Amino acid sequence: MLDILHRIGATASPDAVYAALTTVDGLAGWWTEDTSGDAGVGGVVRFRFIPGGFDMKVLDARPGELVLWEVVDGPEEWIGTRVTFELKQEGDYTIVLFRHEGWREQVEFMHHCSTKWATYLMSLKRLVETGKGEPAPHDVMISNWH
């Protein structure tokens, strides 16, 4: 199992976090401003960054509980991998258990994507807590690979 795992908690409702994961406006508020497409189950969402991007097919979406994507276009290492956001409430927090699973090799790019996902999930936390995230192209630079 070559998976990238993360866990954040945001002081916001599961519904607010779910909206940030299942609407084009919400996704554009924390991952990349250049987001388009259909964020409903069966739809494909297109995320674009300066060097390229990812197309995600929405395989499952259960309000306040889970969002599951499959990568249908993007860098070769990503195609066929899956991204899951599992939500649950703990006190004042909505916990997001994140998994990007199905990597074929522990390549250097996987190391990079793991750190980058962490900073984007912190951007998601900031968005639902304060109304303002740090989506690309305003994202945190972590290295020479951006």
Add this chain to the structure above:
Amino acid sequence: MLDILHRIGATASPDAVYAALTTVDGLAGWWTEDTSGDAGVGGVVRFRFIPGGFDMKVLDARPGELVLWEVVDGPEEWIGTRVTFELKQEGDYTIVLFRHEGWREQVEFMHHCSTKWATYLMSLKRLVETGKGEPAPHDVMISNWH
């Protein structure tokens, strides 16, 4: 292979990054202020946080190249796991390839530690670039687990 992977790049020399990984003062500048012990090969470094801490045995340390620790005390899930910082230069950047390997299960705590490592590695980057990191207890809060 249940490993936590990360990659950061800092505009600082490999020697500066190596010093931040192999001296008590350096480590206290980005991971936790409450760091003590012997950071040389064969030594044990004690890292303490409000809820507990970790003891790391330094298995290997090669200037500007690599630092390898084994966790000899701490939370049960961490004992026996290994932490590697691999360094290399790319242009103006020193790249840190990070691996925390040997987790036995993909428990929720592993998700948490992965995100937390990312924020501490960003603190390491800040320390070597600006002279000031964000070590515990001044670290970034990512959830209800701190």
